[in-house]
Amino acid sequence: MNAPLRRVGVVVIVLFGMLFANLNWIQAYKADEYRTSDYNGRVQVAEYERRRGNIEAGGTALAVSKETDGELRFLRTYPGGAKYAHVLGYKPVNLADTGIERSENDFLAGTSDQLIANRIKDMFTGDRTAGGNVLLTLSRRAQDVAYDQMRTNNRGVSKGAAIAIDPKTGAVQALVSMPSFDPNPLASHSTSEASKAYNELEQDPQRPLRNRALAEVLPPGSTFKMVVAAAALENGIGKDTNIPAGPSYTPPTSGEAITNAVPSICPQSEVTLMRAVTDSCNTGFAKLGVQLGPDVIKEKARQFGFEQEDLTVGRLGEGGQPVAASRTGDMQNPDGGADPAALAQSSIGQRDVRMSPLEGAMIAAAVANQGSQMRPYLVRQLLGPDRTTVYDPAQPRELRRSVSREVAADLRDMMVSVVENGTGRNSRINGYTVGGKTGTAQSAPDRPDHGWFIGFAIDSNGEPVSAVCVLLEEAGSGGSAEAARISGQIMRAVIADRGGR
Amino acid sequence: MTAAATPATSPANAGERSGVRLARSRRNAELSLLLLAMALVAAYGAMVEANVLDTVTPTFWVPAAALTAVFLGMHLVIRFLAPFADPALLPAVALLNGLGVGFLHRLDLARSAPEERVDMATFAGTGGRQLAWTLISVILAAGLLALMRDHRSISRYAYTLGLAGIVLVMLPAVLPASISEINGAKLWVRIGSFSIQPGEFAKLALLVFFAYYLVRKREVLSLASHRFLGIDFPRGRDLGPVLVVWVISLLVLIFEKDLGTSLLYFGMFVATVYIATERVSWLLIGLVLFFGGAYLAYVLGEAVGGPFANFYVRAEIWLDPFAEPYDSGYQLVQGLLALGTGGMFGAGPGGGQPLLLPEVQNDFIFAGLGEEIGLFGLSALLVIYLLIVERGLRAAIAVRDSFGKLLAGGLAFTLALQVFVIVGGISGLIPLTGQTTPFLSAGGSSLMANWLLVAVLLRVSDAGRRPVTGVGGKVNRPSGGPPEQLHGAPTEVIKP
Numbered sequence: 002m003n004a005p006l007r008r009v010g011v012v013v014i015v016l017f018g019m020l021f022a023n024l025n026w027i028q029a030y031k032a033d034e035y036r037t038s039d040y041n042g043r044v045q046v047a048e049y050e051r052r053r054g055n056i057e058a059g060g061t062a063l064a065v066s067k068e069t070d071g072e073l074r075f076l077r078t079y080p081g082g083a084k085y086a087h088v089l090g091y092k093p094v095n096l097a098d099t100g101i102e103r104s105e106n107d108f109l110a111g112t113s114d115q116l117i118a119n120r121i122k123d124m125f126t127g128d129r130t131a132g133g134n135v136l137l138t139l140s141r142r143a144q145d146v147a148y149d150q151m152r153t154n155n156r157g158v159s160k161g162a163a164i165a166i167d168p169k170t171g172a173v174q175a176l177v178s179m180p181s182f183d184p185n186p187l188a189s190h191s192t193s194e195a196s197k198a199y200n201e202l203e204q205d206p207q208r209p210l211r212n213r214a215l216a217e218v219l220p221p222g223s224t225f226k227m228v229v230a231a232a233a234l235e236n237g238i239g240k241d242t243n244i245p246a247g248p249s250y251t252p253p254t255s256g257e258a259i260t261n262a263v264p265s266i267c268p269q270s271e272v273t274l275m276r277a278v279t280d281s282c283n284t285g286f287a288k289l290g291v292q293l294g295p296d297v298i299k300e301k302a303r304q305f306g307f308e309q310e311d312l313t314v315g316r317l318g319e320g321g322q323p324v325a326a327s328r329t330g331d332m333q334n335p336d337g338g339a340d341p342a343a344l345a346q347s348s349i350g351q352r353d354v355r356m357s358p359l360e361g362a363m364i365a366a367a368v369a370n371q372g373s374q375m376r377p378y379l380v381r382q383l384l385g386p387d388r389t390t391v392y393d394p395a396q397p398r399e400l401r402r403s404v405s406r407e408v409a410a411d412l413r414d415m416m417v418s419v420v421e422n423g424t425g426r427n428s429r430i431n432g433y434t435v436g437g438k439t440g441t442a443q444s445a446p447d448r449p450d451h452g453w454f455i456g457f458a459i460d461s462n463g464e465p466v467s468a469v470c471v472l473l474e475e476a477g478s479g480g481s482a483e484a485a486r487i488s489g490q491i492m493r494a495v496i497a498d499r500g501g502r
Numbered sequence: 503m504t505a506a507a508t509p510a511t512s513p514a515n516a517g518e519r520s521g522v523r524l525a526r527s528r529r530n531a532e533l534s535l536l537l538l539a540m541a542l543v544a545a546y547g548a549m550v551e552a553n554v555l556d557t558v559t560p561t562f563w564v565p566a567a568a569l570t571a572v573f574l575g576m577h578l579v580i581r582f583l584a585p586f587a588d589p590a591l592l593p594a595v596a597l598l599n600g601l602g603v604g605f606l607h608r609l610d611l612a613r614s615a616p617e618e619r620v621d622m623a624t625f626a627g628t629g630g631r632q633l634a635w636t637l638i639s640v641i642l643a644a645g646l647l648a649l650m651r652d653h654r655s656i657s658r659y660a661y662t663l664g665l666a667g668i669v670l671v672m673l674p675a676v677l678p679a680s681i682s683e684i685n686g687a688k689l690w691v692r693i694g695s696f697s698i699q700p701g702e703f704a705k706l707a708l709l710v711f712f713a714y715y716l717v718r719k720r721e722v723l724s725l726a727s728h729r730f731l732g733i734d735f736p737r738g739r740d741l742g743p744v745l746v747v748w749v750i751s752l753l754v755l756i757f758e759k760d761l762g763t764s765l766l767y768f769g770m771f772v773a774t775v776y777i778a779t780e781r782v783s784w785l786l787i788g789l790v791l792f793f794g795g796a797y798l799a800y801v802l803g804e805a806v807g808g809p810f811a812n813f814y815v816r817a818e819i820w821l822d823p824f825a826e827p828y829d830s831g832y833q834l835v836q837g838l839l840a841l842g843t844g845g846m847f848g849a850g851p852g853g854g855q856p857l858l859l860p861e862v863q864n865d866f867i868f869a870g871l872g873e874e875i876g877l878f879g880l881s882a883l884l885v886i887y888l889l890i891v892e893r894g895l896r897a898a899i900a901v902r903d904s905f906g907k908l909l910a911g912g913l914a915f916t917l918a919l920q921v922f923v924i925v926g927g928i929s930g931l932i933p934l935t936g937q938t939t940p941f942l943s944a945g946g947s948s949l950m951a952n953w954l955l956v957a958v959l960l961r962v963s964d965a966g967r968r969p970v971t972g973v974g975g976k977v978n979r980p981s982g983g984p985p986e987q988l989h990g991a992p993t994e995v996i997k998p
Contacts, residue, residue: 002907003899005777009911010895013918017888020922021881023931027841028877035842040827040835042858043843043873072857 045094049073052131054109054386056089056101058139059498064089064102066131069190077102077188083181084148087212088139088173088379090322091184095192096199100212100322101135101379104315108133108383108392115392119385133392134384138172140165143467146494147175150487151471156452158483160474162213162358165491168366168457168465170397171375173314174495175469178213180205215314215324218355219472222442222481223281224453225302225350227364230278230286231404231412232293232301240411243271246285252341259287259345262441278415279423281439283349290348291341295332298348302329305364305403306374307356314359317378317395327360328353350442361455361470364403368416368436369457369465372409376400416456420485425456427482428489433466433496434459437488439481444474452480458492467495528589529581535593536577540570543600546851550608553852555619564624565607565633569600572640579644583651584964588893591963594886595941595956599949601883602942603632604851605871612857628863628944635946639953646957653961657714657905664711668750670704671767675757688758689936701754701763702938702951705770705916706958712771713908716778720904723779747771748791752799759812761796762923762935768792769919774912778904820933833860837869837928848876863944865936869928884925887940891918894959900966910962913955 027035037044052075056064063085066075077092079085090100098106107113111120111132119130147163154161158179165174186198202210211217238244246267251258260283261267267282277285290298302308307327315321330353332343346352359377367374376398383392404412416436419425425437437456444451452473458466469491471484544566551558573596580587607629611619614627625634650656656663674682674689681692690697716723748771751764772788796813803814815830823834836859844854856862856870872880894914898907920940927934938948 002777002780002904002911005780006895006899006907006911009773009777009915010892013888013891013895013915016918016922017884019931020925020929021884023926023929024841024872024877024880024884027838027929028845028872028880031838032842032845035839036845038839038842040824041839041843042836043839043855046855046858 046073048110049075051075051111053077053092054111054132054134054384056105056109056135056137058085058137058144059141061141063137064092071190073190076190079184079188082185083183084144084177085139086181086184087178087214088137088176089184091187093187093195093199094190095195096187099210101137101315104313104320104322105135105380105383109135111386115383116385119387131386133386134388136381136384137379138167138174138381138395139176139379140174140495140498142498143175143491143494144177147177147487147491148181150490151177151179154473154483154487156473156476156480156483158452158473158476158480160207160213161472161476162217163469163471163487163491164214164358164362165467165469165495166359166362166366166377167375168370168468169375170395171317171366171377171400172381172395172397173377173379174467175491176214176379178211180207180209182209212322213472213474214358215322216357217472218325218327218357219451219474220352220354220442220444221327221350221356221361222440222451222453223283223286223350224361224364224438224440224455224470225348225354225356226278226281226286227368227412227416227438227455228302228305228307229290229293229298229348230274230415231305231408232297233274233289234408234411235301235404236293236297238274238289240275240415241273244274244277244285245288246270246272246277246282248284250284250287250345252287252291252345254341257342259283259349275415275418278438279418281419281424286348287345290344291339295339295344295347298344299329299332302327304401305367306360306401312377314377314379316380316383316393317376317398321379324359325357327356330354350440358470358472361453361472362468365416365437365455365457365470366465366468367403368409368412369459369468370409371406372402372404374400374403413457413459420456424481425454425485427486428454428456428492430458430489430493430496432461433492434461435489435492437485439485441478441481449475449477450480452476452482452484454481454484454488456485456488456492458496460496466499467492527585529577529585532580532589532592533577535590536573536596537570539593539597540566540573540600542597543569543604546601546604547607549850550604550611550852553850554608554611565603565629566600568624568633569596569603569636572637576640576644579647580960583644583647584960586964586967586969587960588897588963588967590889590893591956591960594890594893595953598883598886598941599636601871602867602944603629603636605629605856605867605942606632606863606944608852609856609863609870611852612855631946632944632949635949638946639950642950643953643957646954647961650958650961653901653906653909653958653965654903656710657717660711660714663707664715667704667707667711670700670707671750671754671763673700675754689760689763699938699945699947701758701760702947703954705766706913706951706954708767709770709774709912709916710909712774713905713912716774716908717904720778723775723781723784745791748795752795756799756810760936761813761816761933762927762937765792765923765935766916766919766937770912770916773915773919774908777898777911778908816933816935820930823930833866834928834930834934836860837866838930840866840869840873841929844873844876846877848872848874848879850874864938865924865934865943866928867942867944868925868939871942883942884921887918887921890956891915891921893963897959897963897966901962902966906962906965910959910966913959917952917955 053066055062063081064079066077069076090102092098092102109132116133123130143165151163161179163177182202187195189195247270248268249258249260266280267285272285307329310326312324313321332347334340343352347354363374378395382394413436416438420428420435420437424439428435428437435458440453442451455470457468460466469488471488473480473484544563547566548558548562551562610627610629682688682690684690689699751768754764775784799810799813800817803810819831819834823831827835840859851874854873859866859870862870891914894910898910901907924937924939926932938945940952
């Protein structure tokens with residue numbers, strides 16, 4: 002019986018060889034895949050072993066990690082609740098992270114290349130120091146006002162967005178999206194609680210998780226007229242040049258007439274460009290658009306930032322939250338020639354024109370900043386775990402030059418006229434030069450109009466302080482006036498936060 | 503086995519000085535290896551504490567010292583009762599057992615609150631209980647060595663043991679689920695907080711019966727009647743016992759929802775039949791019946807569900823563990839992730855997160871260890887298992903009686919198969935079935951049964967390595983003489 006016993010020995014060696022080969026496959030070949038698998042809780046536990054850095058604005062921590070007794074050592078909490086939700090995002094245990102929590106994850110978690118020195122130090126001391134801190138550009142006062150004013154707006158609108166940026170640097174001063182949500186339950190260590198909270202938000206028809214300030218594009222209505230006006234100024238039309246207007250305009254090939262908001266607006270056959278902007282004369286701009294042609298308008302819109310698909314807001318130059326591209330849409334016939342009807346409607350910000358609230362603020366900012374559009378950003382600087390080492394302080398960068406200084410000056414005068422004499426009176430601020438443009442955009446035939454306002458404030462030294470855009474979705478008539486009022490409040494808060502510069 | 507060993511001069515073997523060749527008992531080699539193994543266990547304990555507690559307590563050596571005392575006792579028992587036993591078996595088993603205790607203690611540390619960690623009592627928690635079970639198991643193994651001075655003596659109780667084995671296997675199946683079911687598997691007998699797995703002992707009892715029965719019937723079974731495709735097939739009626747055991751193992755599978763045990767019993771039987779008859783046809787028949795049965799269970803599980811559904815689910819998990827990673831596939835997925843995270847070198851003893859693994863103290867202990875000691879550590883463990891198995895087979899080859907050959911060969915192969923089934927299961931090589939990892943997993947029944955198995959292997963190896971003197975003294979009696987059972991066996995008369 003020794004021969005079969007020896008063969009059994011060989012069988013055993015074969016069986017163990019299979020085990021050995023399989024363990025090699027798992028622990029050597031597939032190791033990295035398993036180690037980094039989404040299902041691997043070890044990654045998570047290890048991540049929560051280190052205190053995640055703060056996200057701060059104006060000296061206040063908006064996202065902090067608290068030590069717990071649980072298996073996951075640190076709980077992420079958001080003291081500001083819903084107010085900062087769309088800026089900060091959230092860092093859930095079992096879902097995808099969003100916002101700054103996502104774009105600055107490496108630095109906050111302490112795994113960034115920039116923090117390599119800290120990790121080497123940890124290796125010797127055996128400690129697990131905290132991750133780095135992210136300091137935001139937000140003005141807490143402006144954010145407070147923007148959030149409160151949007152939530153309690155006079156039109157009772159539940160959806161919308163407000164964004165304010167510093168025209169000289171591009172730093173975001175306030176960013177609010179309505180409705181908002183409380184990120185705290187999403188960061189709960191109880192994954193069932195977090196999933197439940199997430200599913201409720203996800204299924205809410207108001208879509209509170211959507212960052213409307215950056216990701217929503219809607220017809221801009223009359224705010225788009227500033228783009229057309231800029232194109233006109235560059236094509237031989239002065240701000241005091243008379244342009245054709247009238248109570249009604251029917252483009253050559255279309256039966257649909259364009260009229261003004263009310264009969265009292267530019268009923269005469271000709272008005273100055275200044276007047277047309279101030280009173281938001283639809284017929285004047287429709288005719289102007291047809292006269293200029295689609296290529297000129299599209300190009301001007303592009304120079305203000307339309308069609309840019311890769312813009313992100315976060316750290317300057319890299320990463321951050323993506324911004325939905327604003328679009329001018331098609332203004333041509335199928336044969337390639339200009340479609341006057343489409344062109345006329347597009348020129349007053351209807352038809353296929355779509356703009357994000359950030360883009361609105363960037364147009365206003367370019368006008369206020371002498372034609373130069375700065376790259377928007379949210380991260381002012383990164384602070385090491387020890388809070389003394391500063392990484393990546395933001396160096397503001399020009400994104401593009403939208404218009405020349407001269408054209409910018411004319412546009413600024415026209416927008417100031419809108420606030421002084423026209424539809425944007427609600428945004429006036431004592432001691433500051435405020436300019437703006439209202440917009441009322443048809444959403445759908447059976448839906449109330451959207452109310453827009455884009456604007457800026459310039460101090461007594463001629464330095465721009467803030468540029469804003471407020472959108473109130475389906476606000477109906479009076480929506481743009483309310484948007485103008487809220488814009489004024491936000492800019493006032495920015496000024497107050499700077500110590501009334 | 504390079505440790506220096508002196509020729510045996512123990513008092514029990516005094517008569518051998520006049521033997522034909524100088525016998526080497528190699529007991530001192532066993533002692534050195536045992537002390538080396540215990541030093542490793544102590545070092546493992548210290549590393550665990552350094553990683554989990556950030557400090558090594560002054561009492562880190564206490565569990566290792568307790569184990570050393572127990573195993574040294576066993577060593578002394580072997581020195582006197584089985585002086586020629588294989589010297590590698592005890593140290594190898596002691597190392598596995600010691601690492602098991604160490605890992606279970608490490609789990610206790612992870613589970614307890616930080617303030618309780620530093621001064622945890624030696625016999626507290628799962629690790630402490632395992633330590634106590636080790637003590638009891640080793641005493642029982644020593645007792646078996648003392649009682650069974652000649653391994654052939656147990657063949658007298660073969661039928662009793664066979665019956666007891668079947669009763670033990672079936673017991674949990676007939677008992678109500680309230681006292682027999684844990685985590686969906688009906689394998690247990692629970693009395694209060696105390697639970698045993700009778701199947702662990704059935705393994706040993708059945709194997710004694712198999713060995714005895716096959717030695718008596720081997721001539722009949724090795725008779726060929728049909729030749730088909732160049733293979734000699736036995737006659738239909740000789741297939742009877744195989745079919746009976748196959749059916750029993752399928753019944754176990756169905757009622758106790760335990761494929762692992764049925765695979766183990768069946769593999770055990772086929773291997774012993776093969777060793778006894780030396781006919782490959784039995785292997786082929788066994789494989790066909792097993793895979794046929796398993797495939798049938800899979801198909802039935804999909805079609806009719808019921809008692810087969812569990813098997814179908816397990817097969818589906820095996821085919822794609824990541825299909826339902828948080829649901830049915832959770833355990834296997836977590837096991838694979840633990841192994842993958844460990845990688846080549848592991849996170850270090852105490853450096854992993856074994857508590858993320860369900861059943862890490864039982865079925866998934868190998869995966870939990872794998873996260874911390876890595877591919878290199880697991881390979882070392884596999885080599886130690888392989889060493890025990892091959893030493894068992896060597897004992898079978900060396901021993902001179904057929905019953906001893908079958909018994910030791912069967913036990914060694916069963917141990918190998920059990921390691922294969924559970925390690926293959928947790929690493930996704932074969933469908934996962936509930937099995938303990940011998941000597942490592944928490945649990946008294948498993949530890950005790952496997953130590954009894956080691957005692958039998960020690961006894962057989964002692965008989966096999968004992969020098970033949972031809973003098974016919976008392977010392978040589980166990981291995982001397984022809985296998986008398988064969989002569990006295992009432993072999994069936996085959997009419998051509």
